[in-house]
Amino acid sequence: MRMTEETATVVAELVRLGLVGSGVTPRLTPLTGGVASDIWKVETPERCFCVKRALAKLRVAADWRAPVERNAYEVAWFETAGRIVPDAVPRLLGHAPRAGLFAMSYLDPAEYRLWKAELLAGRAKPDDAAAVGDRLVRIHADTADDSGVARRFDSDAIFHAIRLEPYLEATARAHPDVAGALMELSRATARTRRCLVHGDVSPKNIQIGPKGPVFLDAECAWFGDPAFDLAFCLNHLLLKALAVPAARQALSDSFTALATTYLGGVTWEPSAAMEARTARLLPGLFLARVDGKSPVEYLTDEADKSRVRRTARALLRRPATRLADILETWHAELKA
Structure with missing residues (x-):
């Protein structure tokens, strides 16, 4: 997809997290299915993973808003549940709480x-x-x-x-x-x-x-x-x-x-x-x-x-x- 100001901000956070190399332009593909967050599949020459960012206003007909800090609780749930049943959650790769986003492993639909x-x-x-x-x-x-x-x-x-x-x-x-x-x-x-x-x-x-x-x-x-x-x-x-x-x-x-x-x-x-x-x-x-x-x-x-x-x-x-x-x-x- 064409890089926008929004996705450029996401990429900058991924560079800061060490998931994307400086000067590398990753390929970001929006993933569908959710109403509460933006989710992208991120591809670089070295790796493929997902990044998720919470939305303040959900994509539904009604006026439905929710605090974006819920993103941090999602990361915490993955960490806690992952210690109990490791195979029940994706692998966390990085978290940028101020930006309200985190990165996790990409689950290939061919296997999942x-x-x-x-x-x-x-x-x-x-x-x-x-x-x-x-x-x-x-x-x-x-x-x-x-x-x-x-x-x-x-x-x-x-x-x-x-x-x-x-x-x-x-x-x-x-x-x-x-x-x-x-x-x-x-x-x-x-x-x-x-x-x-x-x-x-x-x-x-x-x-x-x-x-x-x-x-x-x-x-x-x-x-x-x-x-x-x-x-x-x-x-x-x-x-x-x-x-x-x-x-x-x-x-x-x-x-x-x-x-x-x-x-x-x-x-x-x-x-x-x-x-x-x-x-x-x-x-x-x-x-x-x-x-x-x-x-x-x-x-x-x-x-x-x-x-x-x-x-x-x-x-x-x-x-x-x-x-x-x-x-x-x-x-x-x-x-x-």
């Missing part, structure tokens, strides 16, 4: 399959989902009730700005009759502080590599409620059943595999309590992906959106305590 693309292509594999659940719960369990991690990830304001407000609270404004339930979910999530939370465990941020799933985009990192991560990921497996009808059984099996594997690794509280909190939160996130500030792009049919609304609102009024009950309720709606 984007989980979202796999699911939308109808290739839902329960083993992939179970591996995601296993790595996620290991990170949560290792950081549970760790005061040092809690101090490092004291990012309540950022998590509220980029997760609780645009998802639960914005959706509450769109649905006044269940606003009370949605606002209580936001408050309950905010006050639950147990583990290191990724905050965006979505299939678009998970690549399935030769050594298992790799988590990306941890800029929502926060020391808080692990139920948010579990519910956030399971939510996508429910939603994709509308987009890929032929894969509904495989998506259902993947939902069960992820939930079962994850709950089997819960050590910091009774597994049933963790499941109940996740089951209460899930319908709020389900509704948010239709009527919050970040609706999923693959649901465009109004009849499909109505099915999500109908199911989510019913579960918000009469909360479930078991994830299997949510799956059964969704199956009944899909068969109706």
Whole structure:
């Protein structure tokens, strides 16, 4: 791409970090898929890597802004999670906190399959989902009730700005009759502080590599409620059943595999309590992906959106305590 003032600033930071030689003009290729950051593939004669820079205003239709210092928490999440499950994160190469950017290894699509693309292509594999659940719960369990991690990830304001407000609270404004339930979910999530939370465990941020799933985009990192991560990921497996009808059984099996594997690794509280909190939160996130500030792009049919609304609102009024009950309720709606 042609060098602009913006990319010239990025290159200058990469030179300062020692990732690009002085006088070298690297090739920067914008990578797509995210709404919260600029991401480039950087190529020089010596190496190929990625650089990511947080945006103050996210690329969505709604006015959604978030502090750019979240970039530093993403780096910290990669460092912390990488010590627990080394193969679950990309390798960090450099960090320029004042510029709000960092560099990491480039994961070649020939070796790393984007989980979202796999699911939308109808290739839902329960083993992939179970591996995601296993790595996620290991990170949560290792950081549970760790005061040092809690101090490092004291990012309540950022998590509220980029997760609780645009998802639960914005959706509450769109649905006044269940606003009370949605606002209580936001408050309950905010006050639950147990583990290191990724905050965006979505299939678009998970690549399935030769050594298992790799988590990306941890800029929502926060020391808080692990139920948010579990519910956030399971939510996508429910939603994709509308987009890929032929894969509904495989998506259902993947939902069960992820939930079962994850709950089997819960050590910091009774597994049933963790499941109940996740089951209460899930319908709020389900509704948010239709009527919050970040609706999923693959649901465009109004009849499909109505099915999500109908199911989510019913579960918000009469909360479930078991994830299997949510799956059964969704199956009944899909068969109706």
